[in-house]
Amino acid sequence: MSYLRNKFKVIIVTGVPGVGKTTVLSLLQEKAKKLNLKIKVVNFGTFMLETAIKEKLVNNRDEMRHLSLRKQLELQQLAAKRIIEESLKELNEEEFLLIDTHAIVKTSSGYLPGLPKHVLDELKPDMIAVIEADANEIYNRQTKDTSRNRSDFGTVRDIEKLMEYARSASFASAVHYASTVSIVVNKENKADEAAEQLIQYLQKL
Numbered sequence: 001m002s003y004l005r006n007k008f009k010v011i012i013v014t015g016v017p018g019v020g021k022t023t024v025l026s027l028l029q030e031k032a033k034k035l036n037l038k039i040k041v042v043n044f045g046t047f048m049l050e051t052a053i054k055e056k057l058v059n060n061r062d063e064m065r066h067l068s069l070r071k072q073l074e075l076q077q078l079a080a081k082r083i084i085e086e087s088l089k090e091l092n093e094e095e096f097l098l099i100d101t102h103a104i105v106k107t108s109s110g111y112l113p114g115l116p117k118h119v120l121d122e123l124k125p126d127m128i129a130v131i132e133a134d135a136n137e138i139y140n141r142q143t144k145d146t147s148r149n150r151s152d153f154g155t156v157r158d159i160e161k162l163m164e165y166a167r168s169a170s171f172a173s174a175v176h177y178a179s180t181v182s183i184v185v186n187k188e189n190k191a192d193e194a195a196e197q198l199i200q201y202l203q204k205l
């Protein structure tokens with residue numbers, strides 16, 4: 001099985017920018033603590049950002065999707081390797097690694113898969129969760145959250161289209177390592193319910 005799975009269980013959490021991945025995962029961390037479940041949550045973009053800042057390429061995480069595609073690929077590959085290296089030191093069998101990331105990245109020169117084969121060869125996911133919500137609600141979440149620059153995601157219709165691509169990309173990525181795909185709805189002001197749903201899926205892996 002080692003060619004198909006890492007020793008710990010891997011859950012990749014995807015969804016369009018502003019849908020609430022990071023929020024849901026932070027609630028999930030609290031729930032896991034109460035249930036005595038050992039989990040590690042990492043943000044894929046943060047691993048990429050560390051290198052991008054060291055190399056003085058960007059000032060913040062929202063600038064990375066506008067770097068050259070070759071550079072994004074390099075950052076992506078290194079992030080996947082470092083996440084697994086770090087997790088191997090910390091997690092045992094029956095423990096969980098949750099990765100906050102994207103199945104599709106809207107770059108300046110097209111849609112880049114966030115989970116292409118070279119990334120999956122490292123992560124070997126048991127499950128790919130797709131966090132979804134109403135496109136109007138996502139648009140409002142993006143607009144209200146002034147800590148980030150998500151102005152390049154356009155109108156409600158553009159977000160709807162991106163959600164379609166993101167769902168398709170998640171299913172395409174799932175094929176390589178026989179990962180399950182789970183859709184989790186993050187309803188307005190109900191992020192706690194989404195975290196609960198995700199933790200229930202995770203306990204069945």
Ligand code: ATP
Nearest residue numbers: 017018019020021022023141145187188189190191
């Ligand atoms: P990105 O991919 O850009 O990192 P994200 O999916 O991680 O985005 P968050 O940063 O978690 O999104 O959430 C975006 C904004 O939406 C935040 O201001 C957050 O507080 C808000 N938010 C998240 N979930 C909900 C919800 N269920 N109802 C209302 N607001 C929410």
Ligand code: AMP
Nearest residue numbers: 044045061064065076101102105114115
């Ligand atoms: P986030 O905070 O999740 O929005 O991530 C910040 C940025 O990291 C994203 O806008 C992308 O530029 C980059 N990123 C995150 N995950 C991936 C991935 N799997 N592949 C390529 N780029 C990614």
Ligand code: MG
Nearest residue numbers: 021022023100
């Ligand atoms: Mg986030």
